[in-house]
Amino acid sequence: MFTIKRILQPNSINEDYNTLMYKKGNVILGGCAFLRLSSKNIDAAIDLSKLELEKIKDQVDYIEVGAYVTFGDLETHPLLIRNFNGIISKAVENIIEIQFRNIVTVGASVFSKYSFLDFLTALLSLNTEIELYKAGRTSLKKFLERSYEKDILSKIYKEK
Template sequence: MFSFSKFFLASSLEEAYSELLKNKKNIILGGTSYLRMGNTSWNTAIDLSNLNLNYILEKEDFISIGAMTNFRSLETNSLLKDYFGEIFNTALKDIIGVQFRTNVTVGATVFSKYGFSDLIPVLLALGSKVKLFNGGILTLESFLNESDI
């Protein structure tokens, strides 16, 4: 189980980023499913849940998926099914259970660069890009190869 000394509910990305940089032991909370498996103490837990980052939107020439979007949404979203068939459903449906997939977020999984991720290979195959706060837009492959991000 993980623990933290302080809880910070961010009201903007700028605020969350500023709080994150204050201490190396501060952490951004995603769904926290994988954090719960460890035994680490953190200084400040930063919650992004008020920032409207849970979305799957069709843009002019791409589909945008927010960092707080959960795996279950990817698995069941009609827009993703229309464009990509069953690829998300097939990749994600066997991960533990629906309750777990409803908790696991895209941003936490991608940012953590989990080697065991069932989502990352799908995103790589689709030529996905990552938009980082103050870091610009990178191909997912470039992001995964960066050691200092």
């Protein structure tokens, strides 16, 4: 069981980052599916929902996936089914039940480096890039190789 003292919804990623860094016990909330399995004492839980990171966008040269996009969204989004031989959609379609996929978020899963998820393998095979607030845009491979550092993952990018 986990406990949260305060839930915050800052209005900007800069404000979110400053809150995250303020105290060791501050964390970013994702879908909280895996958090429910832990026993943590969280001082401030930071909700990024005001940052509009729950969208999948078709850009000219790439597809942009926000950190709050759920695995359920990845599984059913026509853009991801049509592109990359549907590998992203297929990588999440058999993860437990649809209810679970509808709460697990891209950002939390990638940032936490959950190696047991086929989703990370799919993203690696596609040479995906991620965007971190402090560290900037980098390849997923480089991110997975580096040691843990507090930051905020906001988006995933895949060139078309």
